Amino acid sequence: MSSKTLISVVGPTAIGKTRLAIILAKHFKTEIVSADSRQFFKEMHIGTAVPSAEELKAVPHHFIQHKSIFEPYSVGDFEKEAIAQIEKLFQNNDYVVMVGGSGLYVDAVVNGLDEFPQIDSKLRDSLNQKLEKEGLECLQEELLVLDPKYYHLVDIHNPHRVIRALEVCLTAKKPYSSFLNQKRKKRNFNSFYVGIQADREVIYERINQRVDIMIEAGLLDEAKKLYPHKNLNALQTVGYKELLEYFDKNFTLDFAISEIKKNTRRFAKRQLTWLRKNKNILWVDFNTEPKVILEKITNQLKTNPHA
Structure with missing residues (x-):
């Protein structure tokens, strides 16, 4: 040790x-x-x-x-x-x-x-366009539906974090929070x-x-x-x-x-x-x-x- x-x-x-x-x-x-x-x-x-x-x-x-x-x-x-x-x-x-x-x-x-799934850049672009056209609140509401657990952990006023969570949810078809706290890496x-x-x-x-x-x-x-x-x-x-x-x-x-x-x-x-x-x-x-x-x-x- x-x-x-x-x-x-x-x-x-x-x-x-x-x-x-x-x-x-x-x-x-x-x-x-x-x-x-x-x-x-x-x-x-x-x-x-x-x-x-x-x-x-x-x-x-x-x-x-x-x-x-x-x-x-x-x-x-x-x-x-x-x-x-x-x-x-x-x-x-x-x-x-x-x-x-x-x-x-x-x-x-x-x-x-x-470890998270690979994200299609087109999905990220579409979420950024949604942010521009409809505002952050629309994305916040979507995250609340897809991953209520992470919604209450993340800084929901940070569009970068909200979009990151959404793109994982939409790509993997499961909550972003399910990818957290996976097997720890061994440190020296x-x-x-x-x-x-x-x-x-x-x-x-x-x-x-x-x-x-x-x-x-x-x-x-x-x-x-x-x-x-x-x-x-x-x-x-x-x-x-x-x-x-x-x-x-x-x-x-x-x-x-x-x-x-x-x-x-x-x-x-x-x-x-x-x-x-x-x-x-x-x-x-x-x-x-x-x-x-x-x-x-x-x-x-x-x-x-x-x-």
Whole structure:
């Protein structure tokens, strides 16, 4: 059995994952791999809550703003690159810390990606045309009928994710969710999860505060610079898509900000739904002292190093 361990820090958005990841990386004298798909893109800084300059300086981070929104980058691409980077880090470290709120990306590294059927490009084109002509709501309703289970897991406001699920459902003639959690790939390292939790009211309040801070930090200007590229997949995400609606004069600014808060709260709820499927997570309260968290982690690693 491998003596190398990947420690994944997970939890809902705005809960303090970056802070804990840095504490763990310092303790284990290692580096951090980011699995936050929103933070991959260099043009999107404020709205994705990229770690601060001080945080990035405290511990080396990988996969932070390493791509452009104009470059196609899939979860499969990330899986390959992240595994290569992790194996490289394990040459000099017994531990590597991974952090991120994108459950699919974390799971891709730990377990490998599920195998899906080959999709006909004509089907994908027809779904994209349907999106253009009839809107996202029509596709959401179709997904609810074909795969209600995945409908309640996926970010249904992300057209790329909805179309991906629909094309699999329509091609395979069975639900997208039936392809998830297939046989795990064998990795050359052990995996350990630590999750940060809090009462729903606390999570929602932290989200609301973070959005206000983002607006004060200049999110509106950042989104305005990206407006000419509003149709790119990378921008179909919370914090940007609502402001793009404002620039299109479909929303008032106050309503757009309230929508960012509401959609981020919904996103956090879906993150927790995804994470609760994983019975191997060591959950800690968001305001637990770092020293106590480290004790819990080290004790569990001693008693169950191959979690």
